[in-house]
Amino acid sequence: MDQENLNELMQSRRRKMAQLRERGIEPYGKKVKASHYSTEIIEQFAELENSVVTVTGRIVSIRAHGKATFAHLQDYKGRIQVYFRLDQLGEEKYSLFELCDLGDFIGVRGPVFRTRKGEVTVAADDWYFMAKSLRPLPEKWHGLKDVELRYRQRYVDLIVNQEVKETFIKRSRLIQALRDALNERGFLEVETPIMQNIAGGALARPFVTYHNALGMKLYLRIATELHLKRLLVGGLDKVYEIGRVFRNEGISSFHNPEFTTVEIYQSYADLDDMMELTENVIYEIAQRVLGTSRITYQGVEFALKPPWTRLTMIEAVRKYAGVDFNKLSDTASAAQAAAKAGLELEKGMTRGEILNAFFESFCEPHLQEPTFIHDYPIEISPLAKRIEGNPQFTYRFEGFMAGKEIANAFTELNDPIDQRERFEQQLAKRRAGDDEAHVMDEDFINALEYGMPPAGGLGIGIDRLVMFLTDSPSIRDVILFPTLRPRAEE
């Protein structure tokens, strides 16, 4: 950008930067180490009064009164007032502060006192310039509201909107608590490939990329599932991965093309173990990070305390849609019930798929309290084990809260013959035009043929969980840099 094109506010800051240099101050100078965070000084005022401290931070307000000036510094933890006096600092150092703008980083050293109005303040004996800000910050009362700017320039959002910073700190702590909870239970954190030859483990379209040296297409993973189960074959009995997955789908307030999941696999475990793990871990991390397990999400209150409600999909559909699939034994009668309920069906849907359509349309919005829906139709669960004596259904559950899915778990299918057939069925769907159906993963079958112990597997959508635990209405409020179209440049 040309100097001529800078607006007046930016020109003024550059002028001041030049004046700092003229007076021997490097505008991007050395670090200053703080002795305390802002909040520590305020909280420990009784002990710290009159003792000398050093605070560092960004200048977020200035009130100049001629020969005395007040300002607030914002650091990682909060804000604290600092006080400059001409008679204390001397002409040179006092007048130098006139070259500071809102947004600059400085350090202030001096004794702690309380002003007439009662605010804990650091009186500068000396102060240091650390970094110049060349762009004006958003306005102090209203902050930055433009959501597009907030997402595109999250750094500004974080500077001026304290609650945004707190949400992302909470997100980090929730993930840390999750990691702790799993490690304490003896799970091993692992990392599996993000770039894969075959993107499997979920029903979704992948992103495609290209490896130049190998001259081949690679897919960004849509799930971590199939690699983690290979590790169960290898004898790593309890593994999990917290990681980014990528799905080439639409964007909404509950969907971002890249999002974070935790997938957890446990040998010698089943669906019931996974339910207990889900409700216990989520309850635990909420307690640890939020100090409560009572959640209010967008005005709806619910409790995370286990045990959560358990309903089979058929029970849920009977309860909320008033349709009893136990009495609809074939596809024709199921389709008839759908027509009667005004449910639009795609061509060729089977009884299980129609059941799921009923569930999604009539039940999901009712599942505000944490609820496990279990016993899913086999057609939509190609990686889950069949229920003994009821082979059209699988040992699978999904966990819901606030009407949204946050967890998906199975007793894992470990029969390689059955798994191959399931993949074949998926391939048939793919040939029929379903580009979200699974592809065949021969190596995964190969692994199962070596033998995989009975196991339970669980996936949790971290972003959604964080949304619920931080009362965030949009997934973009819990992803630092959500996917956006690039701004058109002229």
Added chain:
RNA sequence: GGGCCAUUAGCUCAGUCGGUAGAGCACCUGACUUUUAAUCAGGGUGUCCCAGGUUCGAAUCCUGGAUGGCUCACCA
């Protein structure tokens, strides 16, 4: 992808009937040694999202486009 809405100063926003753009904060100049939305006096800093069109004249009306939000579809 469809529908609806939004886009005006660095930020938050007004802008009437189509007559050529305003406020607060921020910023600049001056005063002020415990202020805190500091105060007081003065100063408007602009590609009205972009490109066409209608018109004597467009921030305003029309068409197309861009970006974002909500929503439906799809997904987690």
